[in-house]
Amino acid sequence: MFPTERFRNKHILVGITGGIAAYKAAELVRYLIQQEAEVRVVMTSAAGKFISPLTMETLSQHAVATDLFPENAFSGTHHINLADWADAAIIAPASYDVIGKLYSGIADDLLTTIWAAIHCPTVIAPAMNVNMWNNPILQRNIDELSKLGYLFCPPEEGFLAEGYSGKGRLAPLEHLIQYLYRAVHPAPSSLSIKKVLVTAGKTEEPIDPVRVISNRSSGKMGLAMAWEAFARGASVKLIHGPMVLPHPVDMEIVEIATAEEMYQVVKKLYPECDIFASSAAVADYTPAGPVSRKIKKKEADLTLELSPTVDILKDCGENRTSGQQLIGFAVETDSPEETGAQKLNEKNLDMIVVNNPREKGAGFDIDTNIVTLMHRNGAREKISVLPKLDVAFRIFDFLLKNQS
Ligand code: CTP
Numbered sequence: 001m002f003p004t005e006r007f008r009n010k011h012i013l014v015g016i017t018g019g020i021a022a023y024k025a026a027e028l029v030r031y032l033i034q035q036e037a038e039v040r041v042v043m044t045s046a047a048g049k050f051i052s053p054l055t056m057e058t059l060s061q062h063a064v065a066t067d068l069f070p071e072n073a074f075s076g077t078h079h080i081n082l083a084d085w086a087d088a089a090i091i092a093p094a095s096y097d098v099i100g101k102l103y104s105g106i107a108d109d110l111l112t113t114i115w116a117a118i119h120c121p122t123v124i125a126p127a128m129n130v131n132m133w134n135n136p137i138l139q140r141n142i143d144e145l146s147k148l149g150y151l152f153c154p155p156e157e158g159f160l161a162e163g164y165s166g167k168g169r170l171a172p173l174e175h176l177i178q179y180l181y182r183a184v185h186p187a188p189s190s191l192s193i194k195k196v197l198v199t200a201g202k203t204e205e206p207i208d209p210v211r212v213i214s215n216r217s218s219g220k221m222g223l224a225m226a227w228e229a230f231a232r233g234a235s236v237k238l239i240h241g242p243m244v245l246p247h248p249v250d251m252e253i254v255e256i257a258t259a260e261e262m263y264q265v266v267k268k269l270y271p272e273c274d275i276f277a278s279s280a281a282v283a284d285y286t287p288a289g290p291v292s293r294k295i296k297k298k299e300a301d302l303t304l305e306l307s308p309t310v311d312i313l314k315d316c317g318e319n320r321t322s323g324q325q326l327i328g329f330a331v332e333t334d335s336p337e338e339t340g341a342q343k344l345n346e347k348n349l350d351m352i353v354v355n356n357p358r359e360k361g362a363g364f365d366i367d368t369n370i371v372t373l374m375h376r377n378g379a380r381e382k383i384s385v386l387p388k389l390d391v392a393f394r395i396f397d398f399l400l401k402n403q404s
Contacts, residue, residue, distance in 0.1 A: 007035035015091035018046020021170035083117035088183040093127030103141035121183035130166025192233035197273035199280035218365035219243035222279035228392035259309035317348030361385035
């Protein structure tokens with residue numbers, strides 16, 4: 001889910017401040033290099049006590065900036081050069097101290113001096129002790145900096161280095177990336193006043209307490225839709241079936257198992273949404289009478305009776321209010337575009353995303369997809385193999401371009 005072309009050749013400045021979570025910045029830099037970003041790392045002297053600049057230099061493939069006045073180097077406009085160079089910036093981990101300095105306008109070392117001059121989107125990922133996190137001074141600083149446009153990627157609750165639990169752990173890598181993806185987004189506010197509802201993954205229909213009827217959907221395409229809507233500034237609600245992928249941050253998430261459970265949650269949340277992206281692979285049938293005891297093996301054949309489930313998307317299409325937009329998905333092995341056009345019409349959708357899992361680079365549980373986008377106004381766009389996140393980018397662009 002994490003690969004994307006969005007970071008390719010982008011200039012990303014990574015600031016690291018002093019804190020035990022500093023070692024986690026290594027994974028972030030590694031990810032960005034894998035996505036072919038240009039990365040420069042700036043570390044405070046306290047950060048250097050937790051992780052070696054050599055580690056970051058090796059991973060970022062460039063010298064690490066640590067001193068405002070480095071010996072044996074021209075340093076005149078060092079800080080301005082890096083600030084001007086960056087397309088997006090992140091401080092991870094960001095200490096109590098650095099957040100206070102950013103709020104107060106203090107620039108007394110290389111990192112804070114660079115950030116005083118920075119004019120690109122910036123993500124701040126705090127990490128500290130729970131009592132420092134709860135300090136109203138820090139919370140005020142975060143509130144004020146947020147108003148100025150800084151993107152705060154919230155810390156997690158969990159086991160702290162101090163030996164007890166609380167909020168303050170640096171956000172996991174995928175949350176940092178979700179926020180950085182937003183920071184490099186070319187249309188960061190294209191859905192800023194929109195409410196987007198996304199369904200993702202598979203459903204599981206119980207046969208008995210140990211067996212289910214399900215499908216091979218991993219939820220990657222649906223999660224990509226949720227990330228993309230978040231990056232465009234939408235308020236996002238995500239309903240998903242069983243999946244192993246990590247949860248996104250800063251969106252309402254409802255976990256369900258069966259098609260009926262998904263239907264009940266969609267029915268509740270759908271009336272309030274502006275855009276509904278139905279990416280989930282919903283079971284079309286469910287066992288007519290799931291039994292409460294495990295079915296035992298017998299010599300004779302076993303026949304399962306199945307009943308149809310509600311077509312959730314069709315129901316939404318029939319009950320749409322003006323202004324609501326519906327995106328359907330269809331996995332088709334035979335005449336994909338013809339069947340896609342039929343579903344677009346029958347389910348009363350604005351657009352449908354059709355793919356054929358038989359094509360190499362499309363389908364379930366892989367990071368890429370190959371799709372055809374079809375709009376009710378007749379517009380069509382074929383998209384050759386791309387990471388699912390970039391496919392999601394194209395889907396929202398297509399929807400927004402074709403809306404009347
Ligand atoms: N869908 C739904 N509820 C269902 C089945 C499907 O909301 N019970 C939605 C899917 O989320 C998807 C779209 O309908 O956006 C198309 O799903 P798909 O399984 O391709 O089509 P079906 O209408 O179920 O037809 P078939 O399985 O016969 O191709």
